[in-house]
Amino acid sequence: MEREHGEKGTGENTPGTERSHFIKQIIEADLAAGKYDGRVVTRFPPEPNGYLHIGHAKSICLNFGLARQYQGRCHLRFDDTNPMKENREYVESIKADVHWLGFDWEKHEYFASDYFDRLYEYALKLIKDGNAYVDSLSPEQIREYRGTLSEPGRQSPYRSRSVEENLELFEKMRQGEFAEGQCVLRAKIDMGSSNVVMRDPTLYRIRNKAHHRTGNKWHIYPMYDFAHCLSDSIEGITHSLCTLEFENNRELYDWILDKLDAYHPQQIEFARLNLSRTVLSKRKLIRLVAAGYVDGWDDPRMPTISGFRRRGYTPASIRNFCDRIGVARRDSMVDLALLEHCVREDLNKNAMRVMGVLRPLRVVIENYPENETEKLTAINNPEDASMGTREVPFSRVIYIERGDFMEDPPKKFFRLAPGREVRLRYAYFIRCTDVIRDEEGEIVELRCTYDPATRGGNAPDGRKVKATLHWVSAAHAVQSTVRLYDHLFTEENPAEKEDFEACINPESLEVISDCMLEPGLADAPAEARYQFERLGYFYADHKDSAPGHPVFNRIVTLRDTWAKIQKAQKNKA
Ligand code: ATP
Ligand code: MG
Numbered sequence: 001m002e003r004e005h006g007e008k009g010t011g012e013n014t015p016g017t018e019r020s021h022f023i024k025q026i027i028e029a030d031l032a033a034g035k036y037d038g039r040v041v042t043r044f045p046p047e048p049n050g051y052l053h054i055g056h057a058k059s060i061c062l063n064f065g066l067a068r069q070y071q072g073r074c075h076l077r078f079d080d081t082n083p084m085k086e087n088r089e090y091v092e093s094i095k096a097d098v099h100w101l102g103f104d105w106e107k108h109e110y111f112a113s114d115y116f117d118r119l120y121e122y123a124l125k126l127i128k129d130g131n132a133y134v135d136s137l138s139p140e141q142i143r144e145y146r147g148t149l150s151e152p153g154r155q156s157p158y159r160s161r162s163v164e165e166n167l168e169l170f171e172k173m174r175q176g177e178f179a180e181g182q183c184v185l186r187a188k189i190d191m192g193s194s195n196v197v198m199r200d201p202t203l204y205r206i207r208n209k210a211h212h213r214t215g216n217k218w219h220i221y222p223m224y225d226f227a228h229c230l231s232d233s234i235e236g237i238t239h240s241l242c243t244l245e246f247e248n249n250r251e252l253y254d255w256i257l258d259k260l261d262a263y264h265p266q267q268i269e270f271a272r273l274n275l276s277r278t279v280l281s282k283r284k285l286i287r288l289v290a291a292g293y294v295d296g297w298d299d300p301r302m303p304t305i306s307g308f309r310r311r312g313y314t315p316a317s318i319r320n321f322c323d324r325i326g327v328a329r330r331d332s333m334v335d336l337a338l339l340e341h342c343v344r345e346d347l348n349k350n351a352m353r354v355m356g357v358l359r360p361l362r363v364v365i366e367n368y369p370e371n372e373t374e375k376l377t378a379i380n381n382p383e384d385a386s387m388g389t390r391e392v393p394f395s396r397v398i399y400i401e402r403g404d405f406m407e408d409p410p411k412k413f414f415r416l417a418p419g420r421e422v423r424l425r426y427a428y429f430i431r432c433t434d435v436i437r438d439e440e441g442e443i444v445e446l447r448c449t450y451d452p453a454t455r456g457g458n459a460p461d462g463r464k465v466k467a468t469l470h471w472v473s474a475a476h477a478v479q480s481t482v483r484l485y486d487h488l489f490t491e492e493n494p495a496e497k498e499d500f501e502a503c504i505n506p507e508s509l510e511v512i513s514d515c516m517l518e519p520g521l522a523d524a525p526a527e528a529r530y531q532f533e534r535l536g537y538f539y540a541d542h543k544d545s546a547p548g549h550p551v552f553n554r555i556v557t558l559r560d561t562w563a564k565i566q567k568a569q570k571n572k573a
Contacts, residue, residue: 021327023062023268027070027239030266036238040072043237044098044105045112045228047079048090048212050282051297051304052097054318054339055273061322062270063241064103075235076105080113081227083211091212093297097305102315110235112227113213119222119230120174122260123185123203127166131259132203133159134169136183145191146199153191153199173206176219180206185220189255197248198255201225229253230262237265243272244331273325274333277487278303279495293504294488298543300553301488301508311485312529312539312555313339317346333493341562343555347529347537352380352387355425355470356517356532356552358482360399362445362474365430368396373473376456378426392518394427397474399516401534404469405446407435414466416446423468425533429454470533477516482538482552484510515552524550534558 031038042063046056067074076098080086098105126132135158137145147153161169170185172178185204193199203226210216229252232240240253250267257264274280279288280303288294288302297304300311308318321342325334355378375391400416409417416422421431434447453460457468491503517532524530526542528550536557544551 019323019326022329023066023239023241023270023327024069026266026268027066030238031070039236039238040067040070041075041236041238042067042072042241043075043077043232043235045077045079045231046094047082047086048088048094049082049085050090050286051093051306053280053282053285053302053304054275054308055280056097057101057305057318058273058322058325059241059243060098060101060103061319062327064098064105065323066239066241072238073108074103074105075108075110075237077110077231077235078112079224079228079231080111080211080213081222081224083207083209083221087212093306097309100309100315101305102319108235110231111213112222112231113211115227115231115234116214116218116222118234119227120220122230122262123170123222123226124167125260126187126203126256127170127185128163129259130163130188132166132185132187133161134166134173134183135159135186135200139181142184142202146196147191149196152193153196155191156186156200159188159200170204170220173204173220174218176208178206178219180208182206187252187256189252195248195251197225197252201252225249225252226256229256229265229267230260232265233257233262236263240265240267242267242269244269244329245272269329270327271329271331274331274493274495275303275336275339276333276492277336277489277494279489279500281495284495284500287501288488291501293501300483300541301485303488310539310541310543310553312537312553313343314346314350314529317343320346335562335565336487337560337562337565340556341560344537344558344560347531347555349383350381351529351531351537353378353382353531353533354518354521355392355472356480356482356515356521356535356538357399357401357470357472357477358484358512358515358532358535359402360472360477360514360516361402361405361443363398363400363430363448363471364445365396365398365448365450366433367449370396372396373475376426390520392426392520393473393476395473395475398424398471399474399477400424400446400469400471404467405432405443407443415469416467421465423454423457423465424471425468426457427455427471428452428457429459429465470535472516472518474516476519478519478522480515480517480521480550480552481511481513481544482515482554483541484512484554486510521550522548524552526550529555531558 044063064074135156137156145154184202186200189198191199204220207221247269253267298306298310321339373393373395376394377389378392381387405416428450430448430450436445438444486508488508489503490505494500494503524540526540526545528540537555538552539555540550
């Protein structure tokens with residue numbers, strides 16, 4: 001079932017099969033009791049009204065993971081019952097994202113809209129049995145009559161319409177003889193129920209709009225509560241997993257299936273994922289795209305699956321994250337740092353180390369022969385010797401990071417300064433002898449000397465330096481564009497702010513166009529991931545890179561704030 005997209009960085013893991021949780025316990029009890037004849041059939045039911053986000057990834061890993069673990073199957077079902085907001089672009093993006101995450105629904109791709117005829121038949125049955133009626137109250141009146149949590153609702157004056165009248169009106173609704181909002185089909189349950197969901201919920205509403213799959217065939221569209229339980233039933237789902245906000249809807253789920261005497265899956269609720277520093281509601285994500293705060297749904301700052309993919313996250317790290325956050329029945333906020341930690345963990349094992357200078361400062365090594373180049377051996381991944389070594393060219397003029405030099409360094413700055421000696425990674429010790437400025441007084445170049453005896457990075461006389469810098473040979477460097485990202489929001493929990501747009505971070509993107517990278521990176525294939533030593537992990541953007549001209553997105557820095565949080569908590573305990 002699991003698909004491996006075997007490029008470097010995806011790793012090998014099958015999370016979702018390791019940790020136990022309450023839903024697994026329910027399934028195991030059902031299997032032991034022989035319920036559902038030992039079948040396990042789950043489904044992932046997105047509404048195609050936006051791109052999938054990391055919260056959906058939790059649901060995908062859960063549903064597909066359970067199917068795999070218990071040798072069942074998981075359906076991909078598009079919950080396309082609202083023609084107002086749904087379209088094909090979203091359908092295609094959802095399929096691509098589920099595949100990219102490493103899951104496959106095989107032949108089990110379904111659309112709620114495929115069931116419109118059957119759902120309509122079910123609605124007729126409810127009417128004939130006196131369990132549903134056409135209501136002609138206005139939407140405002142329906143709301144008013146519904147009551148509140150503390151007050152019971154009132155019955156609509158149309159509630160006692162005869163079966164014949166209801167059938168006739170429902171037929172007219174279907175034929176498109178009414179305007180939107182003029183009437184609805186409601187279940188006849190109990191306006192006095194303590195569960196507001198059970199106060200004669202709407203089952204069908206009029207929408208005089210073409211649907212992306214059924215065209216103009218229908219003027220009535222089923223509500224989520226009606227379509228969902230019956231779609232589950234039609235497909236023979238065993239365990240219908242949804243998020244906690246549907247807990248009150250379970251009573252209605254059960255009522256509809258019971259009244260229709262239909263096959264009856266079990267609805268089980270779990271807590272939705274909330275992630276710090278971001279918003280996970282499609283309405284808000286659509287707003288970010290529409291208002292141009294980001295550059296599309298797959299902007300690397302977006303918490304969408306396609307955004308994380310474009311940022312350079314690996315599917316394995318997202319699956320691992322979903323496994324680690326677990327499945328529970330209590331809502332919680334997960335720190336974005338944990339997701340980043342999972343990404344680092346994967347890349348640390350799999351990403352090749354390279355050297356790249358983001359903000360270059362020219363260094364001339366005055367005692368190094370002109371026109372000479374030598375090849376120095378660099379280790380591709382100290383975590384994995386099997387990844388081997390490579391050769392990087394060294395010559396008289398190199399670039400180092402601007403931030404690695406200070407003319408007047410404070411006490412704790414151990415990197416390069418006038419008169420001071422540092423190590424160049426895999427190369428030599430150099431000492432700064434002079435600082436060159438332009439007319440404005442800006443530092444434009446350093447003059448240094450090197451010690452030929454320190455080749456490889458160690459002094460035979462045992463003398464030590466306090467810093468090791470990355471560098472790139474100027475004559476061999478590849479100039480490249482690199483994009484650095486920061487959180488999209490300045491607040492810890494933007495979702496709870498009244499105006500989430502007010503806390504958008506104006507500095508979430510920095511584009512640097514004259515970075516200097518080691519020569520091998522000219523041939524970096526799109527989708528390749530590297531650790532730029534000391535700077536973080538970077539991804540060759542699959543949209544903007546051209547052959548010979550990779551554009552890199554920083555995936556994460558090397559600073560693991562999650563590990564720090566864990567350590568602090570341990571120390572406290
Ligand atoms: P949103 O609230 O972001 O608009 P939604 O719940 O309306 O999302 P759907 O397309 O209806 O989006 O969701 C498909 C499935 O994904 C549902 O089963 C839903 O419960 C699940 N899901 C959506 N958001 C989350 C989340 N944050 N955590 C876990 N599961 C989620
Ligand atoms: Mg929804």
